[in-house]
Amino acid sequence: MSAETATIPHARTSAFAEVPAWFWMACGVYALLLIVGDRLLADSDTYWQIAVGRWILDHRALPSVDIYSFTKAGQPWMSSSWLAQVLFAKAYDLAGWTGPAALTAACGAATFALLTAILSRAVPAIYASLVALTALVLTCGHLLARPHVLVLPIMMVWANGLMVASERREAPSFWLLPLIALWANLHGGFLFGLVLLGAFALDAMWNAAPAQRLPLALCWTAFGIGALAACCATPYGWGSLLASLKILSLGELLHLIAEWMPANFSHIDAFELSILGLIGGALYCGVRLPLPRIALVLGLLHMALSHVRNLELFALLLPLAALMPVATQFDLRAASIVRLKAAPTTIFIVALCASTWFVAARGNIAPPPIHSPAAAVDALKAHNARRVLNDLQFGGYLIWRQVPVFVDGRAELYGETFEMAYYRALQLKDVDGFFDLLKTYDIDAVMLDPATPASRFLDHIDGWQRLYADDCVVIHVRTGGEAAAARPAG
Incomplete structure (x- = not known):
């Protein structure tokens, strides 16, 4: 048999088969959330968020006193989520109720695509996708047309930047600072970004050699000061910090607001099953984490148990906290990096845009x-x-x-x-x-x-x-x- 006849041609791979997992995740989550668009609007606060955004656009100013109630009329009040409210108002002006729903779906899709991409750098894509889908199940009830959803992609990039810097035993890039400034203008939860900064700073100190700790601590401290200053880069300045702290000091009232209530395990739900599964898996497989990562995992769990609104933080950030230690311990290796191809990317983006336009034209999406x-x-x-x-x-x-x-x-x-x-x-x-x-x-x-x-x-x-x-x-x-x-x- 000649060399020519012995040569077996390689099978041609479809361009769609070479699309990375995170892109499939983004398209799938966006399409799914758009299909159930009514559920994204199932919160009465969406109405006043858009109303405030409209007022800001009409007056080209930010509210400093209450103008909506007769019980607190004229009392000091600042809208710490002003930028998100403007974005929701513009989205509504462009496409009716489909606009805020599509904006929420896009941010949700970006969040889970980022989670899949981050995990895929350390573990096989199939594992990364399964973890991201589990996180989606846990957070789906919190994906509403409200400002907190718009900052989820920012939180993922911020947390990943801190995690990578910690694992490399170096200070975070100062290019991350504009991210937390944007976060502070979108939602008052930017304080949690500062908490993450402290957690990963401790992790970096733990990972560093003794001789490296002092200079590394100084670098992280300088970054922390920069982050604190960036949080004040809002129209309200230091007032944004004070407004966020004020929410946390509502005392007994927090137990009456649904999203601030503690987790309720009177009925088995996805959250309880995930906790039991994680505990069982960790015990069976002998998972080992460094002490700072254990503290971070326990902190995320405590937040989710204390207030149900923190469930998405647990679902999205726990995989990042355990990613590298678990991948190293069990010798999990990521597959080769798959880069986007122009043709399939264009086709899917055009299809998603067309479907969004079709949904907007039909006007089927509306608050319940x-x-x-x-x-x-x-x-x-x-x-x-x-x-x-x-x-x-x-x-x-x-x-x-x-x-x-x-x-x-x-x-x-x-x-x-x-x-x-x-x-x-x-x-x-x-x-x-x-x-x-x-x-x-x-x-x-x-x-x-x-x-x-x-x-x-x-x-x-x-x-x-x-x-x-x-x-x-x-x-x-x-x-x-x-x-x-x-x-x-x-």
């Missing part, structure tokens, strides 16, 4: 009715109600409809004392307090969820009658006399 009580607010306006005592979940939509609110999602504005008294009054834990609210704020309409005890209570109060009711909302209006004089009918 439970957060959009249009008929109820129409009834309020027809009745010329001026001072409405509203349930918290309706605050965003009332702001959207330019109705002054009693309370909304800006907990840092209202404060612990005000909101706790409000909660106890509406839950009838303090009946006299409820009557005091009606009198003190001269309430002429009450707009509550049917399940709120005060809503049913008003059915039996002299001087009040139902104006409107459906499955989501009940409105009572005052029929005469002073609100303070209203008492249960004999």
Whole structure:
């Protein structure tokens, strides 16, 4: 047999087969989130976030006092998420409700693509993809059209930059500083970026030789000072730091806000299964981590258990914290780097843009009715109600409809004392307090969820009658006399 006939030609590889895993992840997550676009808008705060963004664009200024409520009107308030609110408002102006949903989907897709790309540098792409998909399952309930989603890609790049610098026993690149400045203008959670900085600085000290520690500590300290200064590169300056700290000092109120509540394991869910799986896997395989990484893992777990809003931090950053130690311990090796090809990349990007345009043209994406009580607010306006005592979940939509609110999602504005008294009054834990609210704020309409005890209570109060009711909302209006004089009918 001649050499010619013995030669076996190599099989030609499809261009699509050479697309890196992170690109497939980005396209898949974006398409999935766009398909379930309504769920991305299932938060009443989205309404007031866009309303604030519109106000900023219209006035070319940032709010410094409250202009949306009648209970705190004129009180100091700063919008620490001003840039995200502007982006959401512009997205809405461009494509209606598809705009904020697409922006959220794009940031979610970028986040999980970055996670896949980072992991793929140390472990096989299939493992990286499985970890990223697990993180997606854990965080899907937190992917909402709100500012915190816009900073998730920034957080991934920031954390990866700190991690790489720590493992190389060097200071982080000062090119990372613009990232945390951008983070500080998008969302008040930038304080966590500083916490990550401290954690990886300790990790760097641990990894370094004794002779390297002092100069390395000085370099990380200089970077930390630069990061702190970058966090103040906002229109509010140092006020951004103070506003973020104010949210963390709301005390007992944090236990009443759904996203700040602790994890609840009364029913088995994905979070509990993931924790049990991680503990079981670590025990069975004998996973070993350096002490600083153990502290970081435990810190992320504590945050997720303390407040459910931190679940995405646990899901996204735990793989990074354990990545290199686990990959080294089990001798996991990444495959060769696959670079994007122009043809398939272009095809997929065009397809995703076309699908976004098609979804926007059909106008199928919109917030759910439970957060959009249009008929109820129409009834309020027809009745010329001026001072409405509203349930918290309706605050965003009332702001959207330019109705002054009693309370909304800006907990840092209202404060612990005000909101706790409000909660106890509406839950009838303090009946006299409820009557005091009606009198003190001269309430002429009450707009509550049917399940709120005060809503049913008003059915039996002299001087009040139902104006409107459906499955989501009940409105009572005052029929005469002073609100303070209203008492249960004999």
